[in-house]
Amino acid sequence: MRSKSTLFLGVLLSLALGSAWAQIGQRFPSEKRVVKDPVTGTPLTFLTTKPHGDSKIYPSHPQWTADGKWLVFRSNRVKGEAIAVNERSGEMVQVTEGGYEGMLNLSQSGGNKLYFLRKDPAGGDPKVRQVIEVDLDRVFADSKARVLKSADVYQRVIATLPAELEAYGDNALDADNQWFYFRIQGKDYAGARLPAGTKIEPPFGPRRMGAGPHAIGKVNVKTGEFKDVVSVPFQIGHIQSNLWSPGELVFSWETGGKSPQRTWTVKGDGSGLRPLYPEASYEWVTHEAIIGKDEVALAIMGHRPVPGVEDPARAPGTEVGGANPGQETSWGNSGTREKPTGLAIVNLRTREMTIAGQTHKGSGLWHVHGSPDGRFAVGDDFNRDIYLIDRKTREMIRLSAGHKDTARDHPHPTFSPDGRKIQIQSAMLAADGREMSICVIPVPKAWLARKP
Structure with a gap:
């Protein structure tokens, strides 16, 4: 007979393995809760409320599934796996099995699909990556019916990318679901495809990031065919596709802060490489996001004190941290x-830049987005407050506050496709001031009622 301690250890091991290998399609109960914003009074719908390491998809990418019913997010409910939450019911479903790396990409037409990179779950060369497609409609249906099957029924390996590419999780799905773009950080591979005589950029700034070369590659979602897109002499970050115009990309020169030239655009066939917004040395440009067929929102930061001028927002002699x-x-x-x-x-067409708005004090707007209909823009600041802008009248209001600047990450506001609500991640409900929840904020009805 086994001892009680042996049985207890066996139960713990079983629970640990169950968590590590939890099946795609498993369900979690609703945590949905509506909270009145303590500062502005805006009703905030928290779709997750428990401390499970939740974080939203980056604002350069879609948050909602194609049918508009589910939001997909990252979570430690099952460590290393993605979760979808039904916005209406609050029920949650695990939508990956075997892990993912970097960005999660939701199709916006042709059914609910999810695309991402992952390491080969079977092991092998740690630099090899797989491109994965998930049939979310089938996952949701079988999960609801409680008739779950093996992961390979829902997940398809589109392609296996060789180690020499060193494919990384900065990736994007094209508007027509035909191509999956990804970052290549294999310096030998990227460098061999640069024009002769190209100067390789060294690290830039105090974080010692930004050195090249890097490249962008693409895989055909249907056939698995691989093609090169472009090589550049610097470190690539935040690859995103124009969801209204197939074959158009925006990406960044990533340094962890100010870049010599942050924003870039290129066609999916590698043509037309150019700076998106040519910046001056005194401009700190960051957090670009394509918000419509012809428009990209970005932040030109005003967060640093003027040298030699006392900053009234802080006590003399104190550091800003x-x-x-x-x-x-x-x-x-x-x-x-x-x-x-x-x-x-x-x-993107005329190359004209306009400034929609800026806070009158503090850090200024930091992470930015806009409604696809061109009516509204949104941004957060260092205090984690959320500001809404009417692009026609230039009116700006603080829409939501109290999201705790101790949070593990920033709010990263993102408009829904219909322009009627904004998703953020928030530590407002966190007992430790750090853990974040998935939250949806409505655009005020009075603003929606305005004439476009």
Whole structure:
């Protein structure tokens, strides 16, 4: 007969293995809760409320499934797997098995599908990556019916990418669901495809990031065919596709802060590489997001004090830290308000830039987005407050506050496809001030009723 301690250890091991290998399609009960914003009174719908390491998809990518019913997010409910929450019922479903890496990509037409990169669950070369497609409609249906099957029924391996590419989790799905784009950080591979004589960029800034070369590749979702897109002499970050115009990409020169030239655009066939918004040395450009067929929102930061001018927002002689990053003098002369700053919108066709708005004090707007209909823009700041802008009238209001600047991450506001609500991640409900929840904020009815 086994001892009680042996049985107890066996139960613990069984629970641990069950969590590690939890099946795609498993369900979690609703945590949905509506909370009145303590500062603005706006009703906030929290779709998750328990401390399980939740975080939303990055705002450069879709958050809602194609049918508009589910939001997909990252969570430690099952460590390393993605979860979908039904916005109406609050019920949650595990939608990956075997892990994922980096970005989660939701199709916006042709059914509910999810695409991502992952390491080979069977092991082998740690630099090899698989491109995966998940049939979410089938997952949701079988999960609801409680007739779950093996993971390979729902997940398809589109392609296996060789180690020499060093494919990484910065990736995007094209608007027509034909191509899956991804970052290639294999320097030998990327460098061999640069034009002769190209100067390789060294690290930039105090974080010692930004060095190249990197490249973008693509895989055909139907056939698994691989093609090169473009190689550049710097570190690539935040690859995103234009969801209204197939074959158009925006990506960044990633340094962890100010870049010499942050934003770039290129066609899916590798043609037309150019800076999206040519920036001056004094401009700190960041957090670009395609918000419509012809428009990209980005932040021109005004978060740093002017040298030699006392900042009234803090006591003399104190350092700016915590919720206020990017204050190191080694970033150079950028990010002050000596020149125009704020939530900027760049037209991809005319290349015209306009500033939709800026807070009158504090860090200024930081992570930005806009409604696809062109009516509204949204941004957060270092305090984790959420600001809404009417692009026609330039009116700006603080829509929501109290999301705790101690949070593990930033709110990252993202508009829904219909432009009627905004998704964020928030630590408002966190007992430790850090753990984040998935939250949806409505655009005020009075604003929606305005004439476009």
